[in-house]
Amino acid sequence: MAGSLRRRGPVAALVLVLAACTDVDPGTDPTTSAPPPPTPTATATATATATATATDEPTTEPAEPTTEPATEPAGTDEVPVYFVVDTRNGIRLARELREVDGDPVVGAVETMVAGPQDPDYTTTWDPATEVLGVEDDDGTLVVDLSAEARTANVGSEGAAMMVQQLVHTVLGAAGAEDAEVLLLIDGEPAGEVWGTLVWDEPVAAEDPLDVRQLVQIDRPAEGAEVTSPVTVSGEAAVFEANLPWRVLDDAGTEVEAGFTMTSEGQTFAPFSFTVELDPGTYTVEIIEDDPSGGAGGEPTVDSRTVTVG
Numbered sequence: 001m002a003g004s005l006r007r008r009g010p011v012a013a014l015v016l017v018l019a020a021c022t023d024v025d026p027g028t029d030p031t032t033s034a035p036p037p038p039t040p041t042a043t044a045t046a047t048a049t050a051t052a053t054a055t056d057e058p059t060t061e062p063a064e065p066t067t068e069p070a071t072e073p074a075g076t077d078e079v080p081v082y083f084v085v086d087t088r089n090g091i092r093l094a095r096e097l098r099e100v101d102g103d104p105v106v107g108a109v110e111t112m113v114a115g116p117q118d119p120d121y122t123t124t125w126d127p128a129t130e131v132l133g134v135e136d137d138d139g140t141l142v143v144d145l146s147a148e149a150r151t152a153n154v155g156s157e158g159a160a161m162m163v164q165q166l167v168h169t170v171l172g173a174a175g176a177e178d179a180e181v182l183l184l185i186d187g188e189p190a191g192e193v194w195g196t197l198v199w200d201e202p203v204a205a206e207d208p209l210d211v212r213q214l215v216q217i218d219r220p221a222e223g224a225e226v227t228s229p230v231t232v233s234g235e236a237a238v239f240e241a242n243l244p245w246r247v248l249d250d251a252g253t254e255v256e257a258g259f260t261m262t263s264e265g266q267t268f269a270p271f272s273f274t275v276e277l278d279p280g281t282y283t284v285e286i287i288e289d290d291p292s293g294g295a296g297g298e299p300t301v302d303s304r305t306v307t308v309g
Contacts, residue, residue: 113131
């Protein structure tokens with residue numbers, strides 16, 4: 001979803017001049033009787049060489065590096081990963097925005113199998129399941145999982161939501177909401193899985209209103225360390241676009257509360273609000289607005305626990 005060497009070269013030579021002084025007989029021609037100059041000794045030559053080397057000065061600029069990295073580091077992507085949660089509307093999908101390395105779709109499926117950060121969410125996929133590959137086959141995303149993917153103790157509702165959990169995760173990570181997903185297990189069509197359904201054809205994502213929890217915090221993430229003011233954002237499908245919220249301290253006491261509006265009512269639409277908080281640990285909740293006054297069951301709540309520095 002990861003030096004240079006300087007070479008120095010001599011620019012000057014050291015000339016060693018050795019002279020010998022001898023007494024010349026007055027009666028002798030100095031041009032024929034004077035002894036030849038002595039040959040420099042090995043010791044003198046070594047000394048001259050060492051002295052010349054020590055006095056060298058650089059004459060060239062440093063060489064530029066010519067070697068490029070063999071590979072670029074793998075990138076990191078933020079992708080939506082879906083888990084499951086029990087609501088008054090039945091089992092629904094809840095999402096977390098998670099960072100993954102390498103291939104974003106493979107990383108998203110691996111994160112889905114491994115499980116959520118939020119303790120209110122869960123996954124029923126066997127954590128030993130391995131992602132063997134994901135390929136795009138002419139608009140169908142084909143996900144190949146290991147044999148452990150067959151292991152799940154769920155009823156028909158849970159099995160159907162496992163299908164949508166994988167489909168929404170794959171399509172969300174791929175940015176291809178209109179595509180379909182086909183499941184392979186060990187390279188072969190999945191066929192009958194979890195004792196309740198047969199998955200042998202590509203499956204599309206169902207309408208979010210039918211499979212997702214109706215209120216969803218995307219940021220901040222569960223367990224995040226933040227500064228005040230804290231901005232909370234996400235999506236919700238609520239009555240007349242009205243979304244209540246509140247903040248509880250670590251003792252469970254309500255310290256702030258209010259309302260925000262989504263950009264549109266009765267369908268999934270974005271929201272955002274900001275709240276000033278003193279340093280400490282808090283739980284931020286958004287609550288499904290309930291015009292029935294509880295007649296339809298306990299309204300759906302989504303929450304994030306954060307630490308304000």
